[in-house]
Amino acid sequence: MAESKTAVYGAIAANVAIAITKFAVAGITGSSAMLSEGVHSLVDTGNGALLLVGMHRSGRPATAEHPFGHGKELYFWSLIVGVLIFGLGGGVSLYEGIVHLRTPVEMTDPFWNYVVLACAAVFEGISFSLGWRAFSRERGKQPVWEALQASKDPTAYTVVAEDSAALAGLAIAAAGVYLSHRFDMPALDGVASILIGILLAGVAVLLIQQSRGLLVGEGIRPETADAIRAIVREEPAARDIGPVLSMYIGPEEVLVTTSVVFDDHTPAREIAAAIARIEARVRQRFPKVGRIYIEVAASSKAPAARASAG
Numbered sequence: 402m403a404e405s406k407t408a409v410y411g412a413i414a415a416n417v418a419i420a421i422t423k424f425a426v427a428g429i430t431g432s433s434a435m436l437s438e439g440v441h442s443l444v445d446t447g448n449g450a451l452l453l454v455g456m457h458r459s460g461r462p463a464t465a466e467h468p469f470g471h472g473k474e475l476y477f478w479s480l481i482v483g484v485l486i487f488g489l490g491g492g493v494s495l496y497e498g499i500v501h502l503r504t505p506v507e508m509t510d511p512f513w514n515y516v517v518l519a520c521a522a523v524f525e526g527i528s529f530s531l532g533w534r535a536f537s538r539e540r541g542k543q544p545v546w547e548a549l550q551a552s553k554d555p556t557a558y559t560v561v562a563e564d565s566a567a568l569a570g571l572a573i574a575a576a577g578v579y580l581s582h583r584f585d586m587p588a589l590d591g592v593a594s595i596l597i598g599i600l601l602a603g604v605a606v607l608l609i610q611q612s613r614g615l616l617v618g619e620g621i622r623p624e625t626a627d628a629i630r631a632i633v634r635e636e637p638a639a640r641d642i643g644p645v646l647s648m649y650i651g652p653e654e655v656l657v658t659t660s661v662v663f664d665d666h667t668p669a670r671e672i673a674a675a676i677a678r679i680e681a682r683v684r685q686r687f688p689k690v691g692r693i694y695i696e697v698a699a700s701s702k703a704p705a706a707r708a709s710a711g
Contacts, residue, residue: 408534408560409449409452409453409456409556409560411528411531411532412445412532412560412564413446414528415524416443416528417446419442419520419524420442422520422521424439426513426514429513430513431506431507432590433500433501433594434573434578434591434594434597435518435578437494437497437570437597437598438518438521438574440490440494441490441566442521445486445567448486448559448563451482451485452475452555452556452559455474455475455479456475458471458474458478459472459475459652461474469656469692470654471651472651472652472653472654473650475555475651476555476616479611480612480616482555482559482612483605483606483608486563486604486605490598490602490605491600491602492602493598494594494595494597494601495594495599495602496598497598498591498592498593498596499595501587501590501594502588502595505587505588505590505591507587511578514578515578518571518574518578521567521571525564525567526568528560528564528567529561529565531560532557532560532564533561535556535557536557536560539554551622552611553615553619553649553653554652555608555611555652556652558608559608562604562608569600570597570601573597574593577589577592577594577596578593580593581593618648618649619649620646620647620649621645621647621655629645629687630645633659633661633679636678638667638671638672639662639663639675640662641661642659642660642661642662643660643662643698644659645658653691654691654692655687655690656692657683657690657693658693658694659695660695660696660697660698661679661696661697662697662698676695676697679693
């Protein structure tokens with residue numbers, strides 16, 4: 402999490418500097434694409450601040466009102482970030498592009514546009530490298546797309562997604578500025594702004610989907626649940642295991658509950674020892690499983706009795 406926080410701070414610093422220069426040059430040259438890029442950087446700055454808020458609030462200890470802690474705060478704030486990217490970043494860029502198409506404004510000397518875009522590419526590249534380093538450490542040897550889908554730390558994949566979109570947006574803005582000036586067609590600058598808006602909206606939808614799944618109670622992957630079942634079935638006295646129910650309650654903590662049927666007449670002491678072994682093995686293999694609740698289910702239809710809580 403510390404490396405993710407460093408990536409967020411790096412992204413904020415880069416976006417503040419970039420936003421100021423983009424807005425200044427957009428005012429001088431009248432470039433619609435450059436104005437959209439300025440809005441993009443401004444939104445990314447605010448998003449970084451919101452992620453820091455989420456990281457801080459998610460680290461608060463458990464209370465009587467929140468017995469499982471505040472880990473889901475991070476998912477809430479990352480959802481807000483996705484909404485802001487969609488509404489402010491994508492919406493404003495689309496609006497600005499449409500306005501520029503309807504009433505094209507001839508661009509003045511594009512030289513400063515190129516200077517700012519080049520500087521922005523350097524800063525965004527540095528920010529991207531910090532975010533990518535944090536994300537790569539989390540994903541290990543997983544393929545990138547699988548790791549993006551499997552990641553439960555919004556700070557890591559949000560910074561990578563935002564910076565990737567930023568670098569692609571810079572390329573679109575540069576193309577729009579060049580083509581607009583080269584062919585004396587100011588409307589092409591507006592087209593570039595619209596494309597930037599579509600790009601941001603697409604990235605925002607992906608982030609919103611990921612955050613929504615975690616916020617409403619996404620659980621562990623099926624293969625992880627199968628591995629837990631296999632661990633239970635290796636216990637000699639265990640006859641069967643019920644559904645493995647799980648939920649991420651934070652980027653680094655998972656809640657798992659299940660029920661286990663033991664052989665009839667198994668002494669309570671042996672049941673308790675078996676459950677302790679199961680919990681230890683699950684935690685050893687899956688360190689993120691911080692809370693395990695195992696219910697001892699009777700082999701008959703009699704009411705089950707609770708035996709252990711992790």
